[in-house]
Amino acid sequence: MDLPQFLAELESLTAEAHAAFQAAADTAALEAARIEFLGAAKGRLKNAQKGLGAVAKDDKPAAGKRFNDVKTEIEGAFAAAQERVSSVGAAKREGPRFDPTLPGERLRLGRLHPITQTIEELKDIMGRLGFTPADGPEIEDEYHNFEALNIPAEHPARDPLDNFYLSVADGQSPVPGKSSSAPGQKPALTSRPLLLRSQTSTVQIRVMEKTQPPVRIISLGRVYRPDEADATHYPIFHQMEGLLIDRQVTMADLKSVLRMFATSYLGEDVHVRFRPSFFPFTEPSVEADMHWHDRWIEFGGAGMVDPNVLKAVGYDPEVYSGFAFGLGIERLCMRRHGITDIREFYRNDVRFLEQF
Ligand code: PHE
Numbered sequence: 462m463d464l465p466q467f468l469a470e471l472e473s474l475t476a477e478a479h480a481a482f483q484a485a486a487d488t489a490a491l492e493a494a495r496i497e498f499l500g501a502a503k504g505r506l507k508n509a510q511k512g513l514g515a516v517a518k519d520d521k522p523a524a525g526k527r528f529n530d531v532k533t534e535i536e537g538a539f540a541a542a543q544e545r546v547s548s549v550g551a552a553k554r555e556g557p558r559f560d561p562t563l564p565g566e567r568l569r570l571g572r573l574h575p576i577t578q579t580i581e582e583l584k585d586i587m588g589r590l591g592f593t594p595a596d597g598p599e600i601e602d603e604y605h606n607f608e609a610l611n612i613p614a615e616h617p618a619r620d621p622l623d624n625f626y627l628s629v630a631d632g633q634s635p636v637p638g639k640s641s642s643a644p645g646q647k648p649a650l651t652s653r654p655l656l657l658r659s660q661t662s663t664v665q666i667r668v669m670e671k672t673q674p675p676v677r678i679i680s681l682g683r684v685y686r687p688d689e690a691d692a693t694h695y696p697i698f699h700q701m702e703g704l705l706i707d708r709q710v711t712m713a714d715l716k717s718v719l720r721m722f723a724t725s726y727l728g729e730d731v732h733v734r735f736r737p738s739f740f741p742f743t744e745p746s747v748e749a750d751m752h753w754h755d756r757w758i759e760f761g762g763a764g765m766v767d768p769n770v771l772k773a774v775g776y777d778p779e780v781y782s783g784f785a786f787g788l789g790i791e792r793l794c795m796r797r798h799g800i801t802d803i804r805e806f807y808r809n810d811v812r813f814l815e816q817f
Pocket of ligand 1: 659660661662740743761762763764785786787788
C-alpha cells in the first residue's frame with residue numbers, strides 16, 4: 462500500500478468516526494460506535510493499524526505519525542460524545558439548577574426542653590449546696606413507693622384509682638390490703654404489684670438501702686398520677702426530691718437549705734415559710750412556701766425523716782436524723798417564667814418551646 466492511499470483511508474475513517482459518535486443519541490448507541498471504531502480486537506482503527514505494515518519502509522515514519530494523530534482525534538471525539546450522552550454532561554450543559562446567589566437555608570437548631578433546662582439548673586444549684594444527684598426506677602414496687610415510706614396498706618394514697626398500677630404478679634390483687642407483705646418488711650419479689658412511681662420519695666429509700674449515713678442527695682425525675690389534665694395538673698410531672706441524713710440535723714437546716722435554694726433559683730432574697738402538714742414519711746411535716754414578687758408560692762412538701770423510715774432502711778434513729786423535701790419542677794419553672802398552663806410543656810408546640 463502506498464502512502465497516499467493509506468492517508469486517504471485514515472481520512473475517511475476519521476470522518477466516519479466523527480459522524481458515528483455525533484449521531485449516537487444514547488450510551489448504548491455510542492457504545493456500538495465505540496466498538497466499531499475503537500474496538501481493541503476488530504475495531505476499524507485497529508484494522509487501519511495493520512495497513513501500516515504494508516506501507517513502504519521510507520514512508521513508515523510519516524504514516525505512523527499520521528496514524529497516531531488520527532487515533533488521538535478519534536478517541537477525543539468519543540470522549541466528547543460520551544460526555545454529551547451522559548447525565549453529568551447534560552447537567553453541565555443546563556448549568557446549575559439553583560441560584561447560588563440566593564441566601565442559604567437557615568439550619569433550625571433544636572434546644573433542650575424547658576423542663577430539662579430547669580432540671581440541669583436545679584442540679585447545679587443543689588450541687589453547690591453539696592447535694593449529689595441520685596436516680597431510681599420509674600417503675601416501682603409497693604415497698605419502695607409506699608411501705609418503706611411508712612404508708613400503710615389502708616392509706617388512701619395507695620388507692621388503685623390514684624395510682625398507675627402496672628401488673629399483678631402471681632395472681633395477686635393490686636388492691637391495697639391484699640398484699641402479702643407486712644409494712645416495713647420486704648415482700649418476696651414474685652408477689653409485688655408494680656406501679657409507676659407517684660413520688661420521687663422512692664429514691665430516698667433506694668439510696669439509704671445502699672449507703673450508710675451521712676447522705677446528701679437530690680433526685681430529679683418523672684412521677685405519675687392519674688389526674689385529669691388541666692392548667693395545674695398533668696398525669697406526668699417532675700419532682701425534685703432532697704434528702705439529708707446526718708447526726709443532729711434540725712428543721713433549721715431544712716429551712717436554710719430551702720431558702721438558699723429558692724434564692725439561687727429566683728435570683729433574689731426569697732423568704733421561706735413553713736405551714737404544718739402531714740406526710741407519713743416525715744414528722745413533723747410541712748408545706749414549704751416562698752415569698753416572691755409579693756406572693757406566697759407553695760412549692761412542695763418537706764419535713765424531718767420519720768424514725769420509722771430510718772428503721773426500715775436499717776439506720777439507727779437514735780443516732781441519725783435528717784430532712785427530706787419534694788418540690789414540683791413544673792411549678793418552679795412555671796412561676797419563674799410566668800407560664801400559666803402546665804399542659805404547654807407537653808404539647809410539643811415549637812412556638813412555645815423555642816422561647817426557652
Ligand atoms: N413525696 C411528697 C409528695 O409527692 C413530697 C415530700 C417529699 C414530702 C419529701 C415530704 C418529704 O407530695
